[in-house]
Amino acid sequence: MKKLVTAPETVVEDYLRGLALAHGDLLDVHTNPNFVLRADRPALSGREPQVAVISGGGSGHEPLHCGLVGPGMLHAAVPGPVFTSPPAPQIQAATMAADEGRGVLMIVKNYTGDVMNFETAAELCELDDVEVASVLVADDVAVEDSTFTAGRRGVAGTLVVEKIAGAAAARGDDLAAVTALAERAAASVRSMGVALRAGVNPNLGQATFDLAEDEIELGIGIHGEPGRERVPMRPAKEIIGSLMDAILADFEAGEATAADGDVLLFVNGMGATPDSELHLCFAHAYDACTARGIAVTRSLVGSYVTSLDMAGVSITLVRLDADLLAAWDAPCHTPALVRC
Amino acid sequence: MKKLVTAPETVVEDYLRGLALAHGDLLDVHTNPNFVLRADRPALSGREPQVAVISGGGSGHEPLHCGLVGPGMLHAAVPGPVFTSPPAPQIQAATMAADEGRGVLMIVKNYTGDVMNFETAAELCELDDVEVASVLVADDVAVEDSTFTAGRRGVAGTLVVEKIAGAAAARGDDLAAVTALAERAAASVRSMGVALRAGVNPNLGQATFDLAEDEIELGIGIHGEPGRERVPMRPAKEIIGSLMDAILADFEAGEATAADGDVLLFVNGMGATPDSELHLCFAHAYDACTARGIAVTRSLVGSYVTSLDMAGVSITLVRLDADLLAAWDAPCHTPALVRC
Incomplete structure (x- = not known):
């Protein structure tokens, strides 16, 4: 390790x-x-x-x-x-x-x-x-x-x-x-993640959980807590489709169902997922939104909320009214996120 | 994979x-x-x-x-x-x-x-x-x-x-x-990298090279080309020390030996290295500069030049005269790098 x-x-x-x-x-x-x-x-x-x-x-x-x-x-x-x-x-x-x-x-x-x-x-x-x-x-x-x-x-x-x-x-x-x-x-804001490989806890010197070589965990927590289910590895399009189904169903079950207004789509890497895969996942998540008539108007792609060096990704969807949008669009200057 | x-x-x-x-x-x-x-x-x-x-x-x-x-x-x-x-x-x-x-x-x-x-x-x-x-x-x-x-x-x-x-x-x-x-x-500009684990080529579905579980490769290329040597795993401080020794020796062998002027230290992740490890490596690289009387005045830490999902890091050191410094400090606005 x-x-x-x-x-x-x-x-x-x-x-x-x-x-x-x-x-x-x-x-x-x-x-x-x-x-x-x-x-x-x-x-x-x-x-x-x-x-x-x-x-x-x-x-x-x-x-x-x-x-x-x-x-x-x-x-x-x-x-x-x-x-x-x-x-x-x-x-x-x-x-x-x-x-x-x-x-x-x-x-x-x-x-x-x-x-x-x-x-x-x-x-x-x-x-x-x-x-x-x-x-x-x-x-x-x-x-x-x-x-x-x-x-x-x-x-x-x-x-x-x-x-x-x-x-x-x-x-x-x-x-x-x-x-x-x-x-x-x-x-x-609603999110859901998937793990392809556990991160390694430096204090313990071992993986935070075990996952077979052909298996992924849908709904993983950021400490490696159990998710919804372990399923066989599949194409990214299907994995992202499952996450989006869960997130969109949850939105639709609540009050925030209006398809109007602005929507932020945030694809987050879990620590060991390269930029190319994050953008590929963004495209699939965007498609899932489009298929339901949801127009994505803001985006964020990067590894910001990680779980050590876990391989995987999480999707976050945010409905933004005018006030939330203005605050999201405002400038910030931090080590990891800069907005002009 | x-x-x-x-x-x-x-x-x-x-x-x-x-x-x-x-x-x-x-x-x-x-x-x-x-x-x-x-x-x-x-x-x-x-x-x-x-x-x-x-x-x-x-x-x-x-x-x-x-x-x-x-x-x-x-x-x-x-x-x-x-x-x-x-x-x-x-x-x-x-x-x-x-x-x-x-x-x-x-x-x-x-x-x-x-x-x-x-x-x-x-x-x-x-x-x-x-x-x-x-x-x-x-x-x-x-x-x-x-x-x-x-x-x-x-x-x-x-x-x-x-x-x-x-x-x-x-x-x-x-x-x-x-x-x-x-x-x-x-x-x-001078750089050198290290791999802890090879990336996986999606076209081939396999790792770009093999590395034992207790072994790292110093001087790895960004396509997994062989480096200087394979050595047993060791603490990050020693790994970064080896990279810095090579980079600094190379500077000292050339013309750009003046310790005056500005220096940019750039710690780059190879694709699967989390932000916490990159910053930890930055601290060790900074120490190596300080020990040789080199004052680091600019920094960059992040995964910008990767090798698929290789685990590892590279160190880049740049001596900046006034013209180069002004150009480095100028604003830019790209998906991966924003400077205000």
């Missing part, structure tokens, strides 16, 4: 050190406890204070969340150990450091540990008079309840909620308005 | 279709013959004509070259079949379409097939009164001569030459000036 790792016990710190060295213009990386802050804080840059949008969770999903810190997106990110939620005092330290006096919105992926630790951190911060709100992301339509989750899992749609909340904060919205827009974004 | 592929014989076309659907605002994708053009051509956008910078070669290295087409970088890209040079008439068609009346600079990676086919295409275009210049990229310090190459191979440094030439074209430089700057960039 070969990986580019120097010492299993310092993978998070080694990653953060690289992030700090490569992106010192954008990021201010703290250790012990570990968190990443925007470098252009008001006192340093002279800009107006904003609501601080923060997120975090277990490591192993990079560039989420630390690589998405910067103007127009996250104010801070809190990386836990690999696949392990950061403890509340670590989240508290990041929240206190990120607050610019206008309150903090926590964007939390729906895993039991994250929900509990972010909630405890919020309570601790409120004792210090920092106003905190939170939005839960639970976009994975694959399964209800899972290894680490009650309800649906939060997966690649988290990036979309972070981008939209960050745009609202950047234009000066107050905490209630940033939170309301982030909640609408979280309600508008 | 599972891959997200629908039909092995149409992988390039399926990729191009996804690229067109995801990035229709930036790209104008042609098929039969296959090439990708900037969508903002002068007649369509009203901008002033520029020298057209084009590149291409065998597919399998995405996002290079097609994902690097757009303002400030490439005017056109010509994708051949997987690991196979595009034939001269295909390059000719792209060159003729890209020309804006100010001539075309071809950036060619040093592989025998590419060199021959681009040269033939240039001759054909000149018969049609299109002025053509070319710059060869041969940045891989690992080996002299190789499976497909006389001299050194062109690898990840190609992106740097494309970025710098594109910036010169964007500011209105004439063909001689764009070519001269691109030549200086090509002379200032």
